[in-house]
Amino acid sequence: MLDRLPDLVDPIAFAERRRELTGKIKIKEFKRLSELLADNQGEILLDASFYKSGRLAIIQGKISGELTVTCQSCMSSMIWPIDIGINLGVVASLEQADLLASEYEPLLLEEDKISLLELVEDELLIALPDFPRHDFECMESKYSPTELPVDNKQTMSENPFSVLAKLKNTGD
Numbered sequence: 001m002l003d004r005l006p007d008l009v010d011p012i013a014f015a016e017r018r019r020e021l022t023g024k025i026k027i028k029e030f031k032r033l034s035e036l037l038a039d040n041q042g043e044i045l046l047d048a049s050f051y052k053s054g055r056l057a058i059i060q061g062k063i064s065g066e067l068t069v070t071c072q073s074c075m076s077s078m079i080w081p082i083d084i085g086i087n088l089g090v091v092a093s094l095e096q097a098d099l100l101a102s103e104y105e106p107l108l109l110e111e112d113k114i115s116l117l118e119l120v121e122d123e124l125l126i127a128l129p130d131f132p133r134h135d136f137e138c139m140e141s142k143y144s145p146t147e148l149p150v151d152n153k154q155t156m157s158e159n160p161f162s163v164l165a166k167l168k169n170t171g172d
């Protein structure tokens with residue numbers, strides 16, 4: 001366990017050496033994510049293994065922890081548990097991403113190194129629902145069901161194109 005994860009890593013070199021990385025990232029270091037949270041104290045744990053499958057560099061592991069979000073029904077803060085499995089195939093182009101086996105999500109390598117901070121933050125942003133709500137009727141008398149915001153967590157997490165769309169948007 002590392003006290004502080006390196007931010008920039010070379011995933012190809014790490015895969016060739018079969019590196020394992022386990023460490024924590026302070027939630028407040030995720031600037032984009034912090035804006036969406038009720039509280040940005042605490043840490044997120046990354047547990048990642050780098051290895052090769054044929055010529056492909058793979059990053060496999062887990063992102064876990066707890067985020068404090070605001071329930072969009074009653075506006076009180078609530079804990080949103082995070083337990084994300086990652087299985088990333090490192091690709092150099094969108095063409096390679098298209099050819100990737102479906103078990104892997106493409107991770108587009110635009111420079112020699114990737115930012116672990118950005119990688120984890122992107123995964124957390126995808127995992128976080130737009131309208132987090134308690135899973136019980138915390139505000140049953142105040143709103144009729146039709147006035148509650150639509151929960152699109154499902155569409156976010158099940159859309160296989162969201163990662164590719166994100167890749168396409170990060171090009172310089």
Ligand SMILES: [Zn+2]
Binds near residue numbers: 075134
């Ligand atoms: Zn609530």
